[in-house]
Amino acid sequence: MRTCAGTTAAFAVAFTAFGATPAWADPVVEDRPPVSEQFAPGSPSGTDPRTREREGGDRAPDVSDAELRRDAHVAPFREARSVEYFAVAPRTLPREAVSAVRGIDGVEGVLTVDAARVEIEGETTSVLGVNPSNFRNHAPEPSAESDKIWQGVAEGHIALSNDVGTERGLEVGSEVTVAGGRGEVPLEVWTHATSGIAGIDALVSRERAAELGMPEGNALVVSAPDADLWELHEALTEALGEDVSLQLVADAPEPLVSGEAVAPSVVEQVIANAESQLGVPYVWGGETPEGGFDCSGLLQWAFHEAGVSIPRVTHDQWNAGRRVEFDDIQRGDLLFWRTDPTAPDYISHVAIYLGDGMMLEAPRTGLNVRVTPVRTSNYAGAVRVNT
Numbered sequence: 001m002r003t004c005a006g007t008t009a010a011f012a013v014a015f016t017a018f019g020a021t022p023a024w025a026d027p028v029v030e031d032r033p034p035v036s037e038q039f040a041p042g043s044p045s046g047t048d049p050r051t052r053e054r055e056g057g058d059r060a061p062d063v064s065d066a067e068l069r070r071d072a073h074v075a076p077f078r079e080a081r082s083v084e085y086f087a088v089a090p091r092t093l094p095r096e097a098v099s100a101v102r103g104i105d106g107v108e109g110v111l112t113v114d115a116a117r118v119e120i121e122g123e124t125t126s127v128l129g130v131n132p133s134n135f136r137n138h139a140p141e142p143s144a145e146s147d148k149i150w151q152g153v154a155e156g157h158i159a160l161s162n163d164v165g166t167e168r169g170l171e172v173g174s175e176v177t178v179a180g181g182r183g184e185v186p187l188e189v190w191t192h193a194t195s196g197i198a199g200i201d202a203l204v205s206r207e208r209a210a211e212l213g214m215p216e217g218n219a220l221v222v223s224a225p226d227a228d229l230w231e232l233h234e235a236l237t238e239a240l241g242e243d244v245s246l247q248l249v250a251d252a253p254e255p256l257v258s259g260e261a262v263a264p265s266v267v268e269q270v271i272a273n274a275e276s277q278l279g280v281p282y283v284w285g286g287e288t289p290e291g292g293f294d295c296s297g298l299l300q301w302a303f304h305e306a307g308v309s310i311p312r313v314t315h316d317q318w319n320a321g322r323r324v325e326f327d328d329i330q331r332g333d334l335l336f337w338r339t340d341p342t343a344p345d346y347i348s349h350v351a352i353y354l355g356d357g358m359m360l361e362a363p364r365t366g367l368n369v370r371v372t373p374v375r376t377s378n379y380a381g382a383v384r385v386n387t
Contacts (some may be wrong), residue, residue, distance in 0.1 A: 061193035061342045063148045064157070064173040072154035075133035077145050081109055081223045083138050084232060086197050086247040087240055088115045088219040100239035101220060106227030111135060114209040115219035119179040120202065123285070125164065127202040128195065128219070129209025138221055140343035143193040157190035159203040162342045165192035167284040167294075167365050178204075181213025194343035197221070197249055198315035248319060259386040261322065266306050266387075267332030273302040274352055274360050280369045282362045287312070293369060295350050298362040299334065302352070303385065310385060318347040321385040329382045331355040336380040347380055 087101075093112070102110050114129030128135075132150035136143070143149055153159050158178065160170055170176055170189050178185050187208070195203060210216065220240075224232055229250065236246055262270070283292025287301055296314040303310045310320045318336050329335070330353070337349040351361035354371065362369045 060142050060146050061149060061162070061191045062172050063146065063152065063191045064188060066173065066188065068148070068151050069155055072151060073133075074136075074147065074150045074154050076147070078137055080141060080144060081137045082225040083197065083221055083249045084224045084227065084229065085222040085236060086219065086249055087222065087236060087244050088247075089240070089244045090218065091215055092217045093220065093240070093244070097240050098217075098220065101222065101236060104224070104227075104232065104235045104239065106224045106232060107222060108225065109138075109221075109223035111138065111221040112217045113219045113221060114206055114214045114216055116180070116209075116212075116214040118212055118214070120158075120160075120164075121168070121170065121176050122179075123168070125201050126199050127204060127209070127212075127214070128197075128200055129204050129206040129212075129214055131206055135203070135221070138196070138223065140194060140196045140345065142342050142344070143191075146193075149191050149193055152190035153203055153205055156187070156205060156208055158187040158208075159191045159193050160189055161194040161201045162192045162340050163194065163348065164201040164284070165189065178212060180211075182211065183213075185212060192342065194340050194346055194348075196343050196346055198247065198313040198347075247316075251319070261384050262303075262308055262332065262387055264332075266308060269306040270302050270308065270332060271352065271354065271360070273305045274298060274369075275371075277302075277369045278360075278371070280362075282365055282367055282369070284365065286362075293362040295362045298369060299350060299352055308385065308387060314350045315347040317350055318380070318383060321383040324382045324384050326379070326382065329353050330384070332385075334383045334385060335359055335374065336383065337375070337378045338380045339378050353382070 098110065098112060101107060111131070111134055113135070116127060117124050118127050119125065130153070132154045136150045149159065158176065164170065165172070172189055172191060174189050175186050176189055178187050185208070187204070204212070222236065229248065233246060233248075237244075277289060277293065277298060280289060281292045282294060284294055285297070286292035286294050287297030289301075293301065296312060296317055299317065300310055300312050311317050314336070317334060321334070324330075324333060333353045335351045335353055336347050338344060338347060340346050340348040349361075351359040353359050353374070357374055358371055359374050360369070360371050363372075
């Protein structure tokens with residue numbers, strides 16, 4: 001099954017600062033859900049022990065067979081580094097703010113990256129401009145260890161997420177048109193390799209990011225594996241200011257969710273909303289009945305219509321309530337899977353449980369919203385949404 005991670009991230013569109021005609025609207029940073037909704041309690045797995053084994057295993061992402069030049073140096077993979085938070089602002093972050101983040105107790109690494117939405121083949125896509133030599137250490141292991149992936153990014157090609165590459169039919173080795181604040185640039189799709197940060201659907205070098213007119217240094221990748229995530233959130237907010245949006249990337253080990261579970265009557269309305277969309281086509285990035293749905297877009301819409309707000313991206317929905325064990329799932333719980341072989345820890349698909357072993361989902365390109373038996377292969381866990 002192809003992945004369905006959604007596309008919304010806490011991203012800046014900040015092209016006007018370069019004096020060029022922007023690709024679209026004025027700079028904006030979308031709000032992340034409240035931090036309490038980004039934390040989930042209990043074990044990070046929440047899985048039935050009988051179903052933890054992944055089907056098919058993990059694999060290194062496919063890479064273009066084009067010739068590599070030898071003039072773009074990329075440092076070798078050193079060690080895997082975690083990502084606890086992703087921070088993004090509408091414009092370049094001040095040096096003193098970045099230094100303050102580096103000085104937070106428990107922070108072991110801070111990467112400065114460029115973050116923006118650009119258009120890839122006419123569709124808005126969230127992109128990071130990265131230094132391949134250091135970003136690779138924070139990427140999912142199947143990608144981090146591949147020298148050729150990062151050599152290709154350093155030489156100016158684009159790495160698409162597995163979701164975008166497969167769902168939109170943008171094949172490895174093909175050429176795509178990328179439109180940013182400084183016009184259009186043709187780039188070769190070098191690989192399908194998911195970054196591991198929810199909503200990030202492409203990576204380019206920082207040199208390419210500048211060529212595209214992306215804002216410079218407006219985002220941070222923060223590694224603090226031993227820090228208390230709540231305390232770290234407060235320290236990051238103090239260091240960066242209220243205008244900077246924070247995305248929790250790590251799974252929270254402690255129960256920090258506020259509120260109560262959605263009432264049964266509201267759950268029934270959510271399910272009725274979702275069932276009203278049976279037969280609507282799956283559309284990558286879709287979030288309306290008129291435009292079609294992807295997996296997380298369907299559930300965000302169904303909850304919203306019932307008066308409940310949940311995040312847009314699948315990986316964030318995983319952190320939007322109390323995790324429950326497989327044998328305890330109830331009607332209305334969200335079910336999650338890790339289906340992306342290029343990012344084995346990444347939550348990539350979601351459905352809603354209907355009871356009696358059945359679920360409702362927007363599955364993948366070529367299939368419509370449907371009811372189907374619960375699948376246990378690559379199952380990650382279940383979440384009971386909180387209000």
